Amino acid sequence: MACILHIETATDVCSVALAEAGQVLAWREEQFQHHNDHSRNLTLFVQECLGKAGKTLEELKAVAVSSGPGSYSSLRVGTSVAKGICYALDIPLIGIDTLQALALAAQRAMPIDGALYIPMIDARRMEVYYRIFDDTNSALTEAGNLVLTEDAFSKYFSEGKTLVFTGNGAQKAQQLRSHPKARFADLQTSARHLVELTFLKYQNQQFEDLAYFAPFYLKPPNITTPRKRAF
Known part of the structure; x- marks a missing residue:
C-alpha cells in the first residue's frame, strides 16, 4: 500500500x-x-x-x-x-x-441532500476566498474573493437552497446565522x-509537474513599504 x-x-x-x-x-x-x-x-x-x-x-x-x-x-x-x-x-x-478539500470535509460532517457547500478562507478584513460546491463535491463556481454582506448569497437562498458554510472565513458570515437555510460546519x-x-x-496518477507547480494564491501578497522619514 x-x-x-x-x-x-x-x-x-x-x-x-x-x-x-x-x-x-x-x-x-x-x-x-x-x-x-x-x-x-x-x-x-x-x-x-x-x-x-x-x-x-x-x-x-x-x-x-x-x-x-x-x-x-x-x-x-x-x-x-x-x-x-x-x-x-x-x-x-x-x-x-x-477549498474543495474543505467542502468535502463539510459534506462528510454534515450531509444534506441538495445542499450547497461554501468553504471560506479568511482573506483579510471582511473579505474571504470562497467557492461553491454541490452535494457531490462538484464545483459550481470558480474560486474567487468576496466581501461578505447580508445579501452575498441571497440568490441561492431565494431558490430555497440550504447553504453550508465552513472554514475560518465563515466566522465573518455571522449575519447569516439567523437565516433558516444557513448551516455552519465548524471545520478548519x-x-x-x-x-x-x-x-x-x-x-488515477494525476500528478503535478514538479518543475512548474506553484500554489494558487488568487491575490498578490500584502506587501507594504515603510514610510519615508521626514529627515
Missing part, C-alpha cells in the same frame, strides 16, 4: 498527516499566530508523524500539498517542503484544491481533509 504524506499550510493552521490507502495513520497540527512559525515547525511535524506511524521518509510513495487559495507566505512554505521531499526521493507531487483546514481526494488522484 502506498504511504502518502499530506501537507496543509494554506491558513494559520500548520498541519501534516500520513495515510495509506486513504486511511490516516498519524497526524499533527497546530494553529499559529505568525505564519513564519510554519517554516519552523513543518519539517518537525513531518518527522513526528513518521515516528508515530513507524515509517521512514524513504517509504513515502507521494506527497500531497494543499494548493490554495490562502496565505501567500504559508502556501509557499508548504509547497517548498513538499517539492523538496519529492525531488529528494524522486516521488510524485499531488496538488489538492484547499487540515491535512486530514486532503486524504480522500489525494487517494483518488494517486490511483
